[in-house]
Amino acid sequence: MARGDAEFVEFARSASGRLRHAAFLMTGNHHQAEDAAQTALVRTYASWSRIREEDAYGYARTVLVNHLVDGWRRPIREYPTDNLPEQRRGDVADDVATRRWLLDILGALSPRERAIVVLRYYFDLPEAQVARELGVSLGTVKSTGSRALQKLRATGTPATQGTGR
Amino acid sequence: MTELEQLRRAMRATERPYPEDLDLTVIMRDGRRLRRRRRLAGAGAAALVTVLVAGGVGLGVRWTRPPAPDRPPARVATVPDATPPATSPPTPGPTRWRPPSPQPIGEVVDTGIRYGVDQRVFYLVAVDVPEEPRVRVGLMAGRRSPAGGLTNDMVINDVQGSDRRPGFHEIGYDEATPPDDDRPPVPTFGYFVGPATRIVGTVRGRQVDARLARWSTDPELVIFWFDPVDLTPGVRLDGIVARDAAGRRL
Numbered sequence: 034m035a036r037g038d039a040e041f042v043e044f045a046r047s048a049s050g051r052l053r054h055a056a057f058l059m060t061g062n063h064h065q066a067e068d069a070a071q072t073a074l075v076r077t078y079a080s081w082s083r084i085r086e087e088d089a090y091g092y093a094r095t096v097l098v099n100h101l102v103d104g105w106r107r108p109i110r111e112y113p114t115d116n117l118p119e120q121r122r123g124d125v126a127d128d129v130a131t132r133r134w135l136l137d138i139l140g141a142l143s144p145r146e147r148a149i150v151v152l153r154y155y156f157d158l159p160e161a162q163v164a165r166e167l168g169v170s171l172g173t174v175k176s177t178g179s180r181a182l183q184k185l186r187a188t189g190t191p192a193t194q195g196t197g198r
Numbered sequence: 199m200t201e202l203e204q205l206r207r208a209m210r211a212t213e214r215p216y217p218e219d220l221d222l223t224v225i226m227r228d229g230r231r232l233r234r235r236r237r238l239a240g241a242g243a244a245a246l247v248t249v250l251v252a253g254g255v256g257l258g259v260r261w262t263r264p265p266a267p268d269r270p271p272a273r274v275a276t277v278p279d280a281t282p283p284a285t286s287p288p289t290p291g292p293t294r295w296r297p298p299s300p301q302p303i304g305e306v307v308d309t310g311i312r313y314g315v316d317q318r319v320f321y322l323v324a325v326d327v328p329e330e331p332r333v334r335v336g337l338m339a340g341r342r343s344p345a346g347g348l349t350n351d352m353v354i355n356d357v358q359g360s361d362r363r364p365g366f367h368e369i370g371y372d373e374a375t376p377p378d379d380d381r382p383p384v385p386t387f388g389y390f391v392g393p394a395t396r397i398v399g400t401v402r403g404r405q406v407d408a409r410l411a412r413w414s415t416d417p418e419l420v421i422f423w424f425d426p427v428d429l430t431p432g433v434r435l436d437g438i439v440a441r442d443a444a445g446r447r448l
Contacts, residue, residue: 038226041226042222045220045222045225046220049220050213051213054209054212054213054214057212058209058212071220071221071224071225074220074225074229075225075228075229075232076229076232077229078225078226078228078229078230078233079229079230079232079233079236080233081229099432131208131211131212132208132212134208135205135208135209135212138205143402150205151209154202154205154206154209155206155209155210157206168430181205182201182202185201185202185204185205186201
């Protein structure tokens with residue numbers, strides 16, 4: 034295997050988990066998340082010789098998020114046939130409540146708003162970088178963040194909602 | 199803990215231990231194909247190009263062109279009008295052979311969109327879709343330099359039926375995200391066959407008017423595109439309608 038290919042394999046293995054989870058946060062569907070992550074990795078590999086020395090992870094993340102923003106037209110929802118994630122810690126009921134609360138919050142946002150929230154609060158990117166990666170203004174990122182916060186406050190927290198939802 | 203902190207924590211808490219089931223062979227194979235397609239489109243010459251368009255449909259198009267250099271020239275009668283004259287076939291040399299670009303059929307349409315000194319243009323080119331004899335043309339998005347040279351960026355065409363069927367045909371979305379470094383983003387474009395004088399796309403509840411131009415060879419074929427200022431290249435339309443001069447929906 035060529036050196037560049039070996040580097041890509043290592044990159045793909047280390048990045049795919051976070052890419053998949055980011056896609057899941059944006060779609061609420063694990064199958065679509067896997068497809069989106071795969072698409073992002075395909076496009077990243079197609080440009081690998083150009084980006085491998087730069088920010089390959091940033092490139093893959095931007096491809097993923099823009100792919101989902103452009104392609105996603107249906108509202109987010111949790112698919113009842115999805116398997117629950119394997120639990121690593123804590124109480125199962127609490128984790129299920131957290132997951133539902135999270136999907137409720139994200140589901141109330143538009144695809145672009147969701148992308149902004151995921152880039153800002155899951156990837157912890159500064160607002161200016163979120164704006165750059167999505168091709169929107171800094172003001173849009175700020176206002177979206179504050180709108181998300183309002184919805185979050187209106188929805189309450191997992192603790193205040195309980196698990197019976 | 200603030201709400202945002204709670205949101206952050208929830209996003210991480212819901213991470214699953216994703217299994218090591220990446221099919222890297224498929225990813226790298228598809229990546230190589232995509233890279234090849236980009237290079238071919240960038241070079242303005244391809245024997246086989248697949249363009250993904252609305253609805254994830256794969257379009258196969260073979261631009262008609264002279265024979266490959268490692269084969270004897272085909273008979274002149276089989277070379278369509280759109281290809282360069284048979285008297286000037288490509289000369290395979292010891293260095294690098296570049297297949298000729300597909301030649302525009304009819305006039306090249308200038309969109310008014312500029313990239314420095316280059317113009318965004320559209321033109322019809324000959325295509326050859328196996329077992330679809332009524333699909334003979336595709337719509338190319340290209341760039342024209344001040345010297346008049348054309349660079350092909352992206353072609354769309356039907357894969358079944360007839361390229362002159364009334365109504366909308368395939369719509370070209372630029373899927374290179376982030377944008378390809380080798381070329382500027384291609385505006386969303388397509389063509390409609392019929393007496394359309396207005397074409398309006400809808401995206402997220404917003405209506406966007408397309409720019410129109412009639413094909414010089416067949417005025418029934420209306421080329422349309424969306425200015426990148428009105429519609430970001432690559433953003434998918436939720437709907438599109440064509441209207442005639444009386445405002446009737448076609």
